[in-house]
Amino acid sequence: MRTRRLPAAQRLRLQADFERVRQQGLRAVCGYFVLNARRDPDAASAGRAVRFAVVTAKRLLGDAVWRNRMRRVFKEIFRLHPGVWDVGWDVVVVPRRQSLSGDFASLEKQYLDTSARLLKTKPHTAGP
DSSP: OOOOOOGGGGGGOOHHHHHHHHHHHHEEOOSSSSEEEEEHHHHHHHHHOOOOEEEOOOOHHSSSSHHHHHHHHHHHHHHHHHTTTTTTEEEEEOOOOOOOOOOOOHHHHHHHHHHHHHHHHHHHOOOO
């Protein structure tokens, strides 16, 4: 049986990294979620994989069943579309309450559209 877990190299885990993405990165807000992303030029030049995280808050999404569902859905969307983000990016998705009523296809489309919009927001270079 194939595991659906993201490899450790693709998981964003440290609080300092989350803060760096939030404070120094780009931000796009849509109806279903907030997408934060930051490109680290050093990591990009070293070829580090894209790191991804989903932040779910109890007060926004309710009980653990719904929070876990949103984590699974957004991780699956990220896994299905590996080419959206180039190497060296850190990406954080914060689902909103509206995401609970969205089906997989609409969440996927919104993720792809929002990611493309965010990448066009600010030009980025491919490191040294």
